[in-house]
Amino acid sequence: MRRWNIVAVIISCALILSGCAGRIELNELIIVSSIGVDYKKDKTIVHFQVVNPGGTAGGQGGAPSGGSGGSVYTYTVSGETLYDAVEKGRNILPRKLLFSHITSVIIGEKYARTKGIAPIFDFLERNHEVRDNLIMFVAKNSTAKNILSIYTPIFKNPGESLKNRVRLAATSTGISDGIKEKDVVRWRYGEFRDPVIQGVEIVQINDSQSETSNLENINANDKTYRISGLAVFNKEKMVTWLNNDQTRGWSIINQRVKDIFILSHKCDSQKGNVGFMVKSVDSKTKVLYKDGKLKYVVNVKGKAILQEVTCAVDVGNPMALLEMEKRVNEELASHIKSTVRKAQKEKTDVFGFGKLLYNKHPEVWKKYKENWKEEFSDVELETNVSIKLESVGARVETIHEQK
Amino acid sequence: MSQQFFKRKRHDSSSSTENYDHLHVSSDLKTNVAEIKNILGESIDVKIVEFLEMPIPFSICYIEGLINKQQLELSIIEPIKRTQLANKKLQPKELIHQTEVSAMISPCPHFDLIITPVLKGQVIIFVDGMTEAYSIPLETWETRGVEEPEAQTMVRGPREGFIETLQTNTTLLRRRISNPTLRFKAFEVGKITKTTILVSYLESQVDQEVLQEVIKRVSNLNTDKIFESGMLEELIDENGYSPFPTFQSTERPDVAAAALSEGNVVIMFEGTPFVLITPTTFISFFQAAEDYYHHFDLSSFIRVIRVISFMISLALPAAYIAVTTFHQELIPTNLLVSLAAQREGVPFPAFVEALVMETIFEILREAGIRMPRPIGSAVSIVGAIVIGESAVAAGLVSPAIVIVVSLTAISSFVSPYYGFSGAARLLRFVLMILAATTGIFGMIFFMIGLLIHLCSLTSMGKPYFTPLAPFQSGKQKDSLLRLPLWWTQTKLHRKWVKKS
Numbered sequence: 001m002r003r004w005n006i007v008a009v010i011i012s013c014a015l016i017l018s019g020c021a022g023r024i025e026l027n028e029l030i031i032v033s034s035i036g037v038d039y040k041k042d043k044t045i046v047h048f049q050v051v052n053p054g055g056t057a058g059g060q061g062g063a064p065s066g067g068s069g070g071s072v073y074t075y076t077v078s079g080e081t082l083y084d085a086v087e088k089g090r091n092i093l094p095r096k097l098l099f100s101h102i103t104s105v106i107i108g109e110k111y112a113r114t115k116g117i118a119p120i121f122d123f124l125e126r127n128h129e130v131r132d133n134l135i136m137f138v139a140k141n142s143t144a145k146n147i148l149s150i151y152t153p154i155f156k157n158p159g160e161s162l163k164n165r166v167r168l169a170a171t172s173t174g175i176s177d178g179i180k181e182k183d184v185v186r187w188r189y190g191e192f193r194d195p196v197i198q199g200v201e202i203v204q205i206n207d208s209q210s211e212t213s214n215l216e217n218i219n220a221n222d223k224t225y226r227i228s229g230l231a232v233f234n235k236e237k238m239v240t241w242l243n244n245d246q247t248r249g250w251s252i253i254n255q256r257v258k259d260i261f262i263l264s265h266k267c268d269s270q271k272g273n274v275g276f277m278v279k280s281v282d283s284k285t286k287v288l289y290k291d292g293k294l295k296y297v298v299n300v301k302g303k304a305i306l307q308e309v310t311c312a313v314d315v316g317n318p319m320a321l322l323e324m325e326k327r328v329n330e331e332l333a334s335h336i337k338s339t340v341r342k343a344q345k346e347k348t349d350v351f352g353f354g355k356l357l358y359n360k361h362p363e364v365w366k367k368y369k370e371n372w373k374e375e376f377s378d379v380e381l382e383t384n385v386s387i388k389l390e391s392v393g394a395r396v397e398t399i400h401e402q403k
Numbered sequence: 404m405s406q407q408f409f410k411r412k413r414h415d416s417s418s419s420t421e422n423y424d425h426l427h428v429s430s431d432l433k434t435n436v437a438e439i440k441n442i443l444g445e446s447i448d449v450k451i452v453e454f455l456e457m458p459i460p461f462s463i464c465y466i467e468g469l470i471n472k473q474q475l476e477l478s479i480i481e482p483i484k485r486t487q488l489a490n491k492k493l494q495p496k497e498l499i500h501q502t503e504v505s506a507m508i509s510p511c512p513h514f515d516l517i518i519t520p521v522l523k524g525q526v527i528i529f530v531d532g533m534t535e536a537y538s539i540p541l542e543t544w545e546t547r548g549v550e551e552p553e554a555q556t557m558v559r560g561p562r563e564g565f566i567e568t569l570q571t572n573t574t575l576l577r578r579r580i581s582n583p584t585l586r587f588k589a590f591e592v593g594k595i596t597k598t599t600i601l602v603s604y605l606e607s608q609v610d611q612e613v614l615q616e617v618i619k620r621v622s623n624l625n626t627d628k629i630f631e632s633g634m635l636e637e638l639i640d641e642n643g644y645s646p647f648p649t650f651q652s653t654e655r656p657d658v659a660a661a662a663l664s665e666g667n668v669v670i671m672f673e674g675t676p677f678v679l680i681t682p683t684t685f686i687s688f689f690q691a692a693e694d695y696y697h698h699f700d701l702s703s704f705i706r707v708i709r710v711i712s713f714m715i716s717l718a719l720p721a722a723y724i725a726v727t728t729f730h731q732e733l734i735p736t737n738l739l740v741s742l743a744a745q746r747e748g749v750p751f752p753a754f755v756e757a758l759v760m761e762t763i764f765e766i767l768r769e770a771g772i773r774m775p776r777p778i779g780s781a782v783s784i785v786g787a788i789v790i791g792e793s794a795v796a797a798g799l800v801s802p803a804i805v806i807v808v809s810l811t812a813i814s815s816f817v818s819p820y821y822g823f824s825g826a827a828r829l830l831r832f833v834l835m836i837l838a839a840t841t842g843i844f845g846m847i848f849f850m851i852g853l854l855i856h857l858c859s860l861t862s863m864g865k866p867y868f869t870p871l872a873p874f875q876s877g878k879q880k881d882s883l884l885r886l887p888l889w890w891t892q893t894k895l896h897r898k899w900v901k902k903s
Contacts, residue, residue, distance in 0.1 A: 014848075015840050022842065023728050025753060026746040031739060053744035100732030101739060129732065160736070 030095040033072060033159035034104045036144025037082065037120055039111035044119070045078045046085035048097065049148045051157055071156035074148045082123045099129035103159035105136050105181070106200065108143040109231075109238070116236035117195070121188065124181055132182040135163055138231035138238065140201035147200055147225055162200065162225075169227040172244060173198070174251030174281075176258035179230075188235070191369070192355035194348040196230040196250065199241060232348050239346045242339060249339030252332070253298055253351050257281040262307070265331050272311030276304040276328055278387060287356045289364050295380040296353055298336055303390040304328055312400040315392050329385040336383050344377040353379065423514040432531035436462050439527075442518055452480075458487050459495050460531040469524035471543040479504055479526060479539060495532035504528075510535045519597065546571065552654040552676070554821060557693040564654045565676040569601060572656070572671055572678070576603065579660035584608075587671075590621050593629040600635065601671040608666035613682055613863050617668045632672040632679050642860050642867075646826040649862040651680040651687055653820075658692045668863075682862040684869055686882045689713070691819035694885050703884040710883065712814035717827040719814070720757045721838035721846055723807045727753050729842030745801040754839035756800050760808040761832070763790060768812070 036047035055071040075093055079085030089097070107120060124130050139147045148158070155161035166178035179198050187195040202225050230242040230250055242250060251257050264275040281302035288295040304325070306315070314320045343350050354372050358365040368375045423442055429435055436451055443449045448467040454460060461483065465475065486502040487493060493501065499508065511517050511527070512535040521527050524542030549571065552564030565572045573587055584606035591597050602621060604614055620639040629635055636650045637643065653659055654676040659669045662680040670679040689709045694702035726733050727742060734742065749756065767786040774782060790808075794800045811831070818824040830853070837845035860867035870878035880886040 014845075015837075018841050020840050023839070024731075026727050026731070026739075026743045027749065029731065029743070031736070031743065033736075051740050051743075053740050054747050098731055101736045103736065131732075157736075157740070 024096065028095055029098045030093060031098050031101050033102065033157050034106060034148060034162070035102055036074075036106040036108070036139075036148045037111050038108035038143045038145055039115055040078070043078045044080065044082055044085055044111070044115070045076060045145070046082060046089065047145055047148050048075045048077075048089060048093070049073070049159060050075065050093075050097075055156070070151070072151075072158060074145075076145065082119055086123075099127060100131060102130060102134050103157075103163045105134055106144040106147050107136070107138050107197070108145070109139055109141060110143065112138050112197075112231060112233070112238035114237075116238075117184070117188075117197075117233060118236045121181075121185060125185060130181075132185065133180050135166055135178040135180055136184055136197045137162070137200045138197045140199040140228055140231075140241065142202050146202055150202070150225060152224065165227050166198065170259055171262045173227065173230075173247045174257040174261045175247070176256060190355075191372075192349070192358065193352045194235055194350050195233045196242070196350050197233070198227060199229040199231050200225050201228045230350075232343065232346060232350055234346065234348050239348060240342065242342060245335045246339040246342055249332075249335040249337075250350065252281060252283050252300055252336060253285060253339070255283055257283075263304070263328060263331060264308070265327070267311035267313065268327070273308065274306070274311065274313070274324060274327070275308035276387075276389075277307050278302055278304045278328075278332075281387075285351070285353075285356060287353070287360050289357075289361050293380065294357065294364075294368075294375070295382060296340075296356075297382045297384065300332065300336070300383070300385040300387070302387045304387045305390055306392040309398045312398060315398055316396050321389055321392070325387065325389045328387050328389070332387065333383040333385045336385070337381060340381050344379070347373040347377045349373070349376045423518060426514040428512055428514065428517070428529070428534055428536050430532050430534050432460055432462055432529055435529045435536070436464075438514065439464055439517075442514065443521075454480075454484070457484065458491055459493065459498050461498075462529045464521055464527040464529070465541070466521060466524065469544050470526055470541040474541055474543075475526055479528070479541075483528075495530050498530055499528070499533075499537055504537075505539045508537050508539050511538050512536075522597070523599075549575070555653060555655055555658075555819060557655075557691065557696075559696045560693050561655070561657050563656055565656060565659075565671075565678060567674050567676060569599060569671060569673045572676075573601065573603070575656040576660055576663070576669075579656060580605070580663060582607070585663070588618070590618075592621065592624050592626065592635070594625075594627050596628045596630065598629050599673040603663065603669045603671060605663050605666065608664060609668060610666055610865075613865065614668055616863050617670065617681060621670070631675045632670065632677045635670065635672060636679055641862075641864075645856065645860055646829050647685070647857065647860060647867070648688075648820070648822045648826070649681070649683060649860060649867060651683040651820060652677045652822065653680060654678070655692055661692060661695075682865040683867075684862070684865075685857055685860075685867055686871065688818060688820050688823040689883070690881075690885075695888070699885050699887045703886070706883060706885060709817050709819075712817040713824075713827055716811050716815035716817075716824065717831055718834060718846065718850075719811045720761060720804075720807055720831060721834040722843075723804070724753050724757055724835060725838035725842045725846055728839065742801075742803055745803050748798055749801050750799070752839075753804070754835065756804045757807065757835060758832075760790065760794075760800060760804055761811070761835070764808055764812050765828070 031051040031053070032048050033051050034047075034049040036049070038045040038047070049072050051072055052070060075089060077085045077089040077092060079088050086097075105120070105124065107117065124134075137147070150158060152158045152161035155164065163178070167176070170176045175198065179196060184195045184197065187193050229244055230247045231238050232240050232242060248261060260277050260279040261281075262275065263278055264273055266272075267274055279302065281300065283298060283300045286297045286299070288297060306324075309315060313324065340351070349372065353376060354365070354368075357368065423438075426438065429438075432453075432455075436453065439451060440449075449464070450467050451462055451464045453462045463475070463480065482502045482504055483498065486498065490501070511520070517527050517536055517538065520538045520540075524540070524544065525538045526541050528537045528539070530537075546568045547566050549563050549566055551562045555564075563575060565575060577585065582605060586604055586606055588602045590600050590602065592600055600621065602614075602617055617639075621635075624635075624638060626638055629638070632652060636648070636652065640649055642649050651658075651662070653662075659678050659680065663669055667680050667682065670681065672678065689706055694706065697705075727746075731739060746753075751759070767782065767790070770782050771779065791805060795802050795805060815824045815828055818827075834846060834849055837849050841848070857868045858866075858872050866873055869875060870882050880891045885891075
């Protein structure tokens with residue numbers, strides 16, 4: 001009997017003292033899908049893109065609220081710092097914010113260049129609700145506000161649309177899963193490397209065709225955005241952009257290519273294009289230390305499948321195919337070289353070359369450590385790209401040979 | 404003071420019913436008849452037929468409806484009369500011996516050997532001048548035929564079920580196990596009802612420890628009345644307060660026979676088709692007899708389904724409450740948005756919503772069992788419309804909770820043993836309260852407590868949660884999965900069925 005009394009007391013204490021702490025109903029919450037951060041006149045401006053469940057989950061016949069209104073709304077608040085803005089946001093937001101379903105964080109280019117990413121990451125890392133696999137973006141030539149002011153077709157939730165675009169755009173950028181918060185956090189800790197963040201830019205439908213693959217130009221709206229390039233940070237502050245070819249170079253060196261990417265270039269001295277699908281890309285970077293000089297060797301292996309030939313090449317001829325293969329290799333090598341050159345110009349080690357050196361020759365690293373940024377910009381690079389043409393596809397003749 | 408009073412009273416009443424214990428049969432017929440009338444009273448179904456004009460007067464006593472009257476006439480009364488009339492000089496002693504009455508006749512010198520047999524359907528003959536009566540078994544009464552069991556149906560397997568008559572039930576078992584070591588031991592329980600129960604076991608297989616325990620508990624049972632095996636179960640159960648049944652009750656002879664062959668004890672009960680199997684384990688409630696009649700891969704799959712549905716019926720509403728009110732981060736974003744859209748405008752918290760729907764379902768279920776059959780369709784229509792359609796359309800509950808509750812309800816019917824799903828049904832509400840106050844933390848707390856409880860349970864002194872805990876690797880072949888029979892029966896030779 002006494003034992004039961006004790007058990008009853010413990011159970012009622014557990015139930016009553018906890019008092020449903022932390023309990024919140026779904027209709028008292030507002031799901032944040034994206035956060036945007038902008039900089040304006042010394043103030044941090046934060047945009048919360050929140051999901052309107054009624055407008056997003058279509059076809060709810062029974063729900064009395066009905067599926068009315070837009071799918072998402074963007075609230076904008078300003079404050080001294082990020083958290084100050086979040087705090088002030090509580091005055092204008094109708095419900096409690098739920099941060100655990102954020103899919104993307106968009107940083108305005110101006111904020112990235114002037115304030116840097118440190119304040120954002122302090123908040124993102126500290127907050128227990130924010131996930132570490134959200135995708136980071138920098139709004140290229142734009143503000144986060146502009147990016148978050150676009151409704152996207154197909155996907156009712158623009159954050160989800162953005163996330164999916166990253167996956168699709170991997171065929172051009174090579175970065176399969178996007179640059180996530182945890183990647184940047186990892187890069188920012190330690191002394192070895194500088195972070196990069198993917199860019200997203202607004203396109204008008206009548207814009208002249210860019211060099212990126214046409215996958216990104218399926219414009220169903222007057223206005224949409226596309227994944228474009230990589231923002232390079234000098235530890236905290238953004239310094240420059242890598243273009244799409246350079247982005248591909250970056251992802252090859254950093255072994256981020258998990259799937260395939262598409263390579264398309266003009267034929268030599270002829271009208272027309274050749275397009276390849278490159279797959280099974282495997283890259284290895286080695287550091288050589290010889291006579292007081294550093295040399296990095298990037299070895300890339302992979303397979304390519306011919307996707308398109310619009311110039312007059314004899315595809316049936318093995319020599320012509322070898323020629324084609326050589327062109328592909330040269331093309332990729334030039335992308336890699338241009339990436340490294342660009343990074344060296346800005347003195348930002350976005351490849352982890354310093355880390356590589358530390359792993360291989362720790363004593364040499366000690367010497368270079370203090371002045372690594374300068375040393376990095378002087379290191380020699382060698383690229384060995386060997387992409388094998390695996391198949392010419394289901395058809396041999398080109399359009400010019402066809403009778 | 405009051406306890407003493409009750410004790411004394413109970414003692415008094417028992418002594419008054421048993422005051423014929425050592426009463427001898429008198430040589431005077433009239434005294435005996437008067438004594439019988441005194442003990443059995445003026446009940447209209449107690450028949451005493453007297454033949455006082457015969458050379459040797461005799462009386463016959465029986466209970467109307469428990470015996471075969473025609474046979475009484477033809478094979479008892481007529482032969483006795485004939486013998487007497489044929490030989491006038493016959494002594495009373497010789498009367499019964501010289502008459503070809505019945506081979507199953509047995510002498511009863513005491514009244515306690517008369518009263519109980521007559522109440523169970525035997526015919527008693529008193530002969531004037533004899534100091535003993537004779538009892539002849541002529542039991543026949545109206546019984547239900549052997550029909551298909553209604554509470555435990557199956558697709559493949561015997562269609563026979565136990566009935567309310569013990570004799571038929573023992574026949575059903577004997578026909579399945581023609582083994583010389585099959586034993587039925589009779590006990591009489593209930594001071595008022597004097598109900599017969601049979602403890603049956605296979606002498607060659609049974610665990611003697613368990614058997615002794617069963618016999619000890621049954622024979623020491625100090626109860627006044629008992630009508631169904633469920634009452635017996637509750638009275639001899641060592642885990643009275645646990646919601647989990649520690650006896651397996653079945654109305655299928657094949658299940659009982661299988662249990663006997665595995666060395667379990669089966670307790671059969673006069674007046675109910677449900678027999679008790681003991682000792683039992685937690686896992687055995689997920690095992691239907693049909694598992695062994697179907698192919699092993701299908702049976703294993705279905706057992707896994709049963710375990711999953713037990714978990715669903717125990718924890719799904721609680722998990723829904725915990726996840727939607729405490730741990731929104733655990734739900735995939737799209738599902739969360741969809742759930743949130745459904746919850747827009749719903750006036751109650753998720754817990755109240757779930758509680759109300761679960762209670763409505765329990766009401767419908769109870770109504771479905773109790774109501775007269777012809778109204779059945781009315782209840783199901785109203786239930787389906789009220790729960791399924793109108794509550795959602797009226798904005799009282801969200802569609803998601805309807806799905807959760809109906810899934811839970813269907814899952815609770817999957818267990819082959821009705822009593823077992825009752826445990827999940829009750830604990831579900833406790834778990835829902837914990838989930839609504841402390842979220843998944845509370846649920847995990849409860850689950851740990853439940854596991855501790857299950858591991859501490861015993862059935863007739865044997866661990867309840869075996870072969871999972873204590874873990875017995877040898878018995879895993881037939882616990883959560885049913886592996887092929889040629890794996891589980893080690894002595895089985897299967898050479899002649901192998902492919903050449």
